Amino acid sequence: MHKKEYIRKMFAGISPRYDLLNHLLSMGRDRYWRRFAVSKLPSGYILDVCSGTGDVAIEVSNKNKNQVVASDFCNEMLQLCEKKIKKQNIGNIQCIRNDAENLSFKDGTFDGAIVAFGIRNVADIKKSLSEMNRVVKKGGKVIIIEFSQPENKVFRSIYYLYFQGILPLAGAIISKKEGAYSYLPSSVMAFPKRDEFIKLMKGSGLSEIGFYDLTFGIVTVYAGTRL
Template identity: 35%
Template sequence: MTQERAPSDQPQPATEDTTHFGFRNVARSQKAGQVAEVFHSVAGKYDMMNDLMSMGVHRLWKRFTIEVSGVRPGQRVLDIAGGTGDLTMKFSDLVGPGGQVVLADINASMLQVGRSRLMDRGYAGNIEYVQADAEHLPFPDNSFNAVSIAFGLRNVTDKDQALRDMTRVLKPGGKLLVLEFSKPANPLLSKAYDFYSFNALPLMGQLVAGDSGSYQYLAESIRMHPDQDTLKGMMEAAGLVHCKYHNMTGGVVALHTGIKP
């Protein structure tokens, strides 16, 4: 569990051997394990907490992502950090029986929750489940027409490496979609968002999931994530072209897209 902090607390800069885990610095080799503990803790209540934390708006953010994806029947899609399968479900409908969707997640607990949820809803034939690290994807080059990662990139230790590997597995002309919490453009909204994140989220986590520390980490990880223009530049550096972003809910969330040339 992370110790609660006020939003005014400032994290220490990471070093060559460390990286941010929320506002704390940890050894780079330890971050994936600590993130895994967080999501193992919250897996069972993940969907309920998403609805509570976003007041249901996360469904609109994901719907927009699906609309922008351009996914068509017969295509192959990789949904990284797919968790409980919200995007995978929609992609499965789009690609149809002639296509395939791979739901990948580094966390076994989240992957199991996603598999059970989708199978309970009758999704089976065109979905594959793979436990995978976004930095080292176990797929050949040029494998997918689209790759998505929703609310997962901020938890990755080496985001640049992950973006390069996502680009590697895309087919030429394929699209990467990165849906993630970002930086509100309006200063008043930013202050209100900080207050909500550092006060309401841990409280809801404690009341609903019995775990305030994991939701404190989630709030801190949002603050540490690159802003919209920085992430756009990282995607371009990874080899993508036509990179752009769409702010939603005043920039609280942004959808970044890029094309593999």
């Protein structure tokens, strides 16, 4: 099966338990991580790429009353996003099915674009970054938040016991899907290191790149500008 189809099916399969597992397995830190990433966005029209169930789009909509687009290629995730928005009576988020590697928006549409824990899953990272760069206006921001490998060796070895041992087991039991939560640590290990990822951002046309490590470097937020 092509990577894209495999990933789409995997997220469709875990979608009913996705939010619960996020909060549980991150011990509640995921909310803070998303809020921090959103704080790096400008105000204005924002695109949330790989939006999943919409937590980032909701965070953006709380911060800024302008329109937000939540986009994902997995219908099951988008349906949960729509349900959540309706339940919370949020009027400024539009959910649109879209492939991160082939965004359907015109050049320079948004003031900012963000992808949270999604870029690791796309087949062509550089293509997706270029697409985010393309759809933001000149001077607009592209924010990426993704799991990282902690740099402190002692912390890293303790963390890996949890991340590679306990997390896949707990994830499999709660989601009732075997592979998805083993895929998480293996995809993080295969993901480019900070300096390699910054090179990819530069290669996709982004400038003024900065990054912030959160929670001992478990997660990194990258920020770039379209010049």
